[in-house]
Amino acid sequence: MTAKDIEGEASASASGNGGDDMLHEKLTTIALSRTKTWGNIETKNHYTPEDVSDSDDIKGGPGEYPFTRGAFPQMYRSRMWSMREIVGYGAPEDTRRGLGVAIENGASGLNVVDDVPTKWAVDPDHPMFRNDVGIEGVSIPTLRDCERLMEGIDLSKIDLAWHSISLVYPLTVAVHKKRGQLLDSLLGSHMPDYFHQVISGWGSKLVPSNMALRMSAGCLEYSAANTPLWALGLPQAYDVRERGVSPAGEIAVGMAIVNTCLDDIARRGTSVDQIAPRMAWVSTSDVDFFEEVAKFRALRRIWARTMKERFGATNERSMRLRIACHTAGKSLVYQQPLNNITRAALQTFAAICGGVQSVETCTYDEPICIPTKEAKELALRTQQILAHEIGAARVADPLGGSYYVEALTDAVEKEALALLAEIEKRGLVEAIESGWLEGEMDKFNVQYDRELHDKERLVVGLNAFTNPDEKPFARFEPMKASIQNHVERFVQFRGQRDMATVTSAMQHLHRVTREGGNPYPAMIDAFIADATISEVWGTLRQGFGHAYDAFDVYTSPFGLSEN
Amino acid sequence: MSVLLNRKLGRVGLGMLGLDVHTKGIRTLSTRLGDYGCEVAFLGEHLTVRELVRQARERDVDLIGISFSSGAYVDHCRDVVAEMRAQRMDVPLMIGGLVHQDDHDALKALGVEGIFGSGSTIDDIIAFIEKVTLDRVLRRAETTKEDGGRAAG
Numbered sequence: 001m002t003a004k005d006i007e008g009e010a011s012a013s014a015s016g017n018g019g020d021d022m023l024h025e026k027l028t029t030i031a032l033s034r035t036k037t038w039g040n041i042e043t044k045n046h047y048t049p050e051d052v053s054d055s056d057d058i059k060g061g062p063g064e065y066p067f068t069r070g071a072f073p074q075m076y077r078s079r080m081w082s083m084r085e086i087v088g089y090g091a092p093e094d095t096r097r098g099l100g101v102a103i104e105n106g107a108s109g110l111n112v113v114d115d116v117p118t119k120w121a122v123d124p125d126h127p128m129f130r131n132d133v134g135i136e137g138v139s140i141p142t143l144r145d146c147e148r149l150m151e152g153i154d155l156s157k158i159d160l161a162w163h164s165i166s167l168v169y170p171l172t173v174a175v176h177k178k179r180g181q182l183l184d185s186l187l188g189s190h191m192p193d194y195f196h197q198v199i200s201g202w203g204s205k206l207v208p209s210n211m212a213l214r215m216s217a218g219c220l221e222y223s224a225a226n227t228p229l230w231a232l233g234l235p236q237a238y239d240v241r242e243r244g245v246s247p248a249g250e251i252a253v254g255m256a257i258v259n260t261c262l263d264d265i266a267r268r269g270t271s272v273d274q275i276a277p278r279m280a281w282v283s284t285s286d287v288d289f290f291e292e293v294a295k296f297r298a299l300r301r302i303w304a305r306t307m308k309e310r311f312g313a314t315n316e317r318s319m320r321l322r323i324a325c326h327t328a329g330k331s332l333v334y335q336q337p338l339n340n341i342t343r344a345a346l347q348t349f350a351a352i353c354g355g356v357q358s359v360e361t362c363t364y365d366e367p368i369c370i371p372t373k374e375a376k377e378l379a380l381r382t383q384q385i386l387a388h389e390i391g392a393a394r395v396a397d398p399l400g401g402s403y404y405v406e407a408l409t410d411a412v413e414k415e416a417l418a419l420l421a422e423i424e425k426r427g428l429v430e431a432i433e434s435g436w437l438e439g440e441m442d443k444f445n446v447q448y449d450r451e452l453h454d455k456e457r458l459v460v461g462l463n464a465f466t467n468p469d470e471k472p473f474a475r476f477e478p479m480k481a482s483i484q485n486h487v488e489r490f491v492q493f494r495g496q497r498d499m500a501t502v503t504s505a506m507q508h509l510h511r512v513t514r515e516g517g518n519p520y521p522a523m524i525d526a527f528i529a530d531a532t533i534s535e536v537w538g539t540l541r542q543g544f545g546h547a548y549d550a551f552d553v554y555t556s557p558f559g560l561s562e563n
Numbered sequence: 564m565s566v567l568l569n570r571k572l573g574r575v576g577l578g579m580l581g582l583d584v585h586t587k588g589i590r591t592l593s594t595r596l597g598d599y600g601c602e603v604a605f606l607g608e609h610l611t612v613r614e615l616v617r618q619a620r621e622r623d624v625d626l627i628g629i630s631f632s633s634g635a636y637v638d639h640c641r642d643v644v645a646e647m648r649a650q651r652m653d654v655p656l657m658i659g660g661l662v663h664q665d666d667h668d669a670l671k672a673l674g675v676e677g678i679f680g681s682g683s684t685i686d687d688i689i690a691f692i693e694k695v696t697l698d699r700v701l702r703r704a705e706t707t708k709e710d711g712g713r714a715a716g
Contacts, residue, residue, distance in 0.1 A: 116582045116633065128581055128611060131635035201584030205609045244587055330587075334661065334681030367661055367681060370634065445591045450598075453685055462682055472664035478634070551581075551611060 033458045038288035039246030041411050047403035053410050062355070062396040063320075066304035068297045068409065070355040071320045075396035076387075082109035082358035083383040085376055086163060086326075088137035089115075090479040091486035092148035095138040099153070101373070105380055111360050112149070113137040113163040120206055120550075121166045121537030123494075124487045128551055134483035136370060137164075141490055141534070143178070143527040146171045156185035161324070161358070165191050165236070166206075167533050169219060170520060173227060174527035189231035189324070191282055192219035195257045198432055199441070200239040209433055211544045215519075216257075217264045222520035224275045232275075233282040233324055234261065241284045242330045244441035244448075247295035248412045251302060252419035253437070254281060258303075260428045262311055272311035276318035283356070285347040286328040292347070293399055294408035296323060296354025302413060323356040332367045336461035337473055340364035345382045352392040353399050359383060369475030490532075497530050505529040506539045506558045513543025572599070572689070573625025573696025578606030578615045580639055585632035588659060592630070592688070599689050612639075612646045620652050625696040625703075627652075628677075631660035637669050644674050655695040659683070 036042050044051075052058075062070030072078055085107040087098040099110055115137035117129045123141050124133040133139050140146050153160065155176050162168040169190045176186045194212035198204055207215065216234065223230050235254035245253055258279075262272055281299065285292045303321040307313040327347040332340045341364045348361045361382050363375035371379075386392040399405040423431050431437045451457045458464040509522040519540060526536050535557070538548035542562040548555055577593050579586065586608055593603045604622040606615055619627050627647075633639060640658065647656070657677030658670070670678055677691045 116584075120582050122582070131638035132582055132633055135634045201586040201608070203586075203608060242587070368663060441587075442590050442594065445587055446594045449591050449595055449685075463684075466682075475663055475665070550609075 034456060037291040037408070038286065038457070039248060039291050039412075041248075041291065041408065041415070043404075043408075047407050049403060051403050051407040053406070058400060058406060065308070065316070065319060067300040067320055069397040069400050071300065071322055071357070075355060076352075076393035077396075080108070080387060080393060081352065081356060081383075082159075083107055083380060083387070084109040084111045084161060084358055084360040085380050086111040086113055086360050086371070088113035088163075089370055089476075090134045090138065091482045092138055092140060092145045094134075094479055094482055096149050096151055102376075102380075105377055106384065107380055109159055109161060109358055111161045111163050114168060115139045117141075118168075118533060119164055119166055120202075121533045122551075123490070123532050123534040125491050126534065126551075127553060130487070133487060135478050139483070139486060140168070140171065141532050142493065143171060143174050143530060144493065145486075145490075146175050146527075147178075150175055155179075155187060156181055157187070159187045159189070161188065161231075161233075162190035163326075163360075165193065165197060167523070167536060169223070169230075170523040170536075171527055171533075174524045177524065178528055183226045184228055186227045187229050189233055189280065191233035191236040192216050192223075193234045193236035193257060193282075195260070195428065195432070196236040196239055199253070199437055200243040205550050208541075208544065208546050209429055211541070211546070213260065213264055213429070214544070215540075216261050217268070218518040218520055220261060220265060220275050220279075221268070221270055222518055224270065224278055228278065230278065231322075231324075232279050234258065234279055236282045238282045238284045238326050241286070241328070244445040246415075246444065247286070247288075247291055248298075248415035249419060249444070250283065251295065251299050251412070251416035252423060254299075255302060255306065255416070255420050256423040256428045256431075259306070259310070259424070266311065272307060272313045273315040273318050276307055276311070276313060277315060280322040280324050280357070283323050283325045283351075284328045285325050285351040285354070285356075285359075287331045287343060287347065289346055289350045290399075290405060290408055291412070292350040293354045294405055294412045296351070296356060297397070297400075297405075297409045298413035298416060299323070300355070301409075302416060323354075324358045325351040325356040326360045327351070327362045329362055329366055332362060332364070333459060333461045334367040335470060336467060337364050337368060339461055340366070341378060341382070344379065345386070348383055349386055349390070349392055352386060353397075355397060365473060365475070368473050370478070372474070372476045493530075494532060501529045502526075502531050502535070503558050505531055506535060506560065509536065509539050510543050510558075510560045513540055519543065571697060571700045572601040572692050573700045574602045574604055574623065575626045575628055575692060575696075576604045576606045576619040576622060576624030577628045577630070578610055578618065579608045579630050580610055580612060580615060580643075581633075582609070583630070583632050585630075585660075589628075589630035592628075592659065592685075595685050596688070596692075599685070601689065601692060612642045613650075616643070616646045616650045616652050619654070620650055624654060625699040626655050626657060626692060628657045628659065631658060631662070634661075636660065636662065637666055637673075640670060640673050640675055654699070657688075657691065 058068055062075050063073030085102040087102055088095050102110055115134050116132045117124055118140050122129055124139050194207045194215045197207050198212055235257040237250045237254035240253050241250045300321045304319040307319045313319055327344050331343055344362045348359050351359050361379040363371035363379045365372055365375040452463050505526040509526050512522045513519045523536055542548055542560050545562050577589050579589055593605055596603050604624050606618040655676040658675055659679040662678055662680040679688055
């Protein structure tokens, strides 16, 4: 039943079978379904000058502290946001071809996503996970595979963003180093936020919490000292939102992660001004347009104040937050998937009105399968239309000064700071280890689900305006033959290595980690010595006192121990 | 709600396998089933197939439910069904997640009885649980009566 049909039929069918549902649908076409934002902030019928605080925050322009109105004075006039397309499937060669297509389509930035086993630092022949190799991203178990992926790509010229965490950074540094290029010329970015992994579904299985802080802080330290052009996506607040928090909650949890890492780094003698300018916030843009715009504005303000007042930053670049945005995967609906084009377009528009530095727009078919070529092209074209036709890029902070958006920015900020105080009262590590933080996320999701069920929230195609005669959509087919060849090549390669070199690299990594040193240089050298991701991660785990294989299938082939 | 609470619903074991990290759905479902008076045994996340089935056996569940975000759910279901046979675990299996319609036949052929993808409601799931666990619920009630309630819980 569509909304249009209801107009003529509601009165006739209201007394018949399913009449209640029909009547409900009729009402939803004429009545507002909700006055709260999707993040649960109550709104008024309209806003007036009295609702806007009289602070100095909004009197300045973009590029001025505390950056509510934008990170840069000229915003998109000086530099358009990076329009990113996400690529990653099959063997490294398959994804390399996909990158070529993205460049041809005019993507100004490339996002690479690795497959689930690579994210878990598990070799592709691990018996438990063979089915997942190359399905939801590209499989990169060795330096050689990373080289295949980057064939012909000069990493000092092309900014390749990894939508990933665990080992892609040392792998990429290793490629650059092996090519004989200077590390300080390395462009690109990744998301070294191990804390977020613990709370967004990976649990302590992948990253035991004593590893999370050391791996994040160690990466920030190493990168700031050695690869100064590399951007560090921390916090990875996107996954935190997808896991289940409001926009204000995104700021609170993200800032708790940032504060914990920067506190640790400061204790180890590195100043905030050496690190913060390289950091970027990995964010989302969900369906509530005004609330997302308010979030981006409140976020920049909170970041600026924190860097200046809490960490004593003096470099303005530390206080000026850059934001990388991916539109919200969880907002997409399986039913009537073409509607997702509309959702993603408006989410992208919100991100631009909120002043982000890069956007990866979700494809409409994301709930159905790995994105098809057509859907990817549409997502990129959406951004190009916004930039060049709609006028989204023309004026910085176009909603600044709106009574509503200013009041909502203040409301999001206030709620975020209150929740951040609650997390920090417990301490982030304790809030995670006790299960409290995930418990709060579970509560948020359960409430959300109850509201969907009771139609206090309406999602078109899901719980309203549904179409029972819908035809299933075509989907992307995984490249099984090429994946099979890739796994066989991997197994053969692993058997032919110079094991003395690999073992010595592993012993060194184990020792450094044991002694509390920064493991990154040893990880990079281990990849150059042709160690695999399972070997590097397993040895790190042992260095931190955990079993070599999180799934208890393998033991260390190097005779090393966690005890 | 009171009518629903009088329904006879079996004990449902919910879990996730291996590398799957999208835990939002299964955790939300486990609380929501509780809203309807359904007993949930949370089997865990990141489990091996063997561990999941072993847990389900030990906790004497009447139905196993697995949530997938992995696109390789057909292959994983094949492994689960084989392991259930190996451990003589004869209860129905339901799955949730982003399950494509083109795979429904293959899943049914494997013996997956309930498929709850996007758009499934809690009411659909409750109705399914009631239907497929009723026999075991009645049998358990009988056993409990016979041995004076010692086996209860």
